[in-house]
Amino acid sequence: MQCVEQLLHMPRSCRFTQASKYKWLTQDWAGYERTSSDTMLDIHGEDNQHMNISRLQEELQTKQSSLPFDEIIYCNIGNPQSLGQQAVTFFREVLALCDHPALLDKDETHGIFSSDSISRAWQILDGIPGRATGAYSHSQGIKALRDAIAAGIAERDGFPSNSEDLFLTDGASPGVHMMMQLLIRSEKDGILCPIPQYPLYSASIALNGGTLVPYYLNEATGWGLEISEVKQQLEEARLNGTDVRAIVIINPGNPTGQVLSKENQVGIVEFCKNEGLVLLADEVYQENIYADNKKFHSFKKIARSMGYGEKDICLVSFQSISKGYYGECGKRGGYMEVTGLDKDVKDQLYKVASVNLCSNISGQILASLVMNPPKSGDESFELFYAERDSILSSLARRAKTLVDALNQLEGFTCNEAEGAMYVFPRIHLPQKAIKAAEAVNMVPDAFYCQRLLEATGIVVVAGSGFGQVPGTWHFRSTILPQEDKMPAIVSRLTTFHQKFMEEFRD
16 A cells, blocks of 8 residues: 555556556556557547547648548547537436436526426435535445436336345446456356447457357357357367356447347347356447347346246346447446446445446436336426437438448448448458558558548448457448438448549459
């Protein structure tokens, strides 16, 4: 402790220069640096791309800009409100009243805010000790808000939910990190993870010193999850001495946009039960379903429908307020529901959660609202569902527009975006383009994405950042730019791709 205090009070420039006294720290930092650079994948795009974006943005701000576009269109990150999506009125009204309770005592408030927003704010504040939204809370989250979320989960699934199983978090990511801390003891501990995958998982596994055990989604069947492939990877890992402890399932998929069928989910639950695996269910896109023949089912609902209780399977599900139709990324709210773990294990999880004291209160409030929207008869009901349906139907149209356009381009194949916020097309690049990328020490799909950015201002993320079958190339694009911008995006992309293919045609 004394060494840590000395380090904290030392000038930053000196912290790593006293080699004799702090040599251990320098060595540990170098090891961490290697881990992060070798294994962590950049979720938003490569470092070079960030620098290019900054350079292009600066040039656009000058009157003498000679760029062939007048704005940068960010299709690289699922950040809806940054691209023009409006916040849901009911959520923001309740949050405003909770953040400034004095408004509730003013007569004019009833002419500005809906009656159910006012009553919900009172209900929430009455459940917060001292009605203090700026104070720390219980490390699992405010009990009344956890109760509300548990009620929402029970209504969604048709099976009970216990608020003591809930840990409210700043988005879904801290929950993932906590579970990896709990599950991974050494490099001999493995986590089955889909490829392609959201890089949060590979990063968290690496940072906690574990081993990622990949299983490949089948692009030819719409990014299907095949139990036979997962079982093969599991058996090979075990033969190599890896103790595989859990499996990550992302449904709906990121970056791939597929929605698992109920039958597929039943097979996954059965597999986890038989193999003794913890099922880590990333369900943050549960509201984003666009395919008419698909429906979201939580893995907890599937497991309970099969007759499996807490003694049969360990299941952790993650939810976030950042996605869905709400898109409240900056408010940082979410939760994980942890079922099937022994009390001693859950006590250890609570200790991990308490290191960060608590998640932010605004995010906790919004998570409770997301799981308990207005009901029929409430003043906000019609406006709420009009806003929700407008956002989701527009996202579905945008997804179809982009998929249809990509599939018309030479060398592109793109599966339907059944859900989530992304398309993940495959690019069949000419050998000449691949060699050109290698000549500048770039991965071929990253090379394509950089050229796309410089020619059009469109930012997408190379598929190599998510993992892919060797020898295949992809990129991930969000469907989040506003609908009136989609024709321009399609036009820019089409023109660029035609010129690119002509330039590098074999």
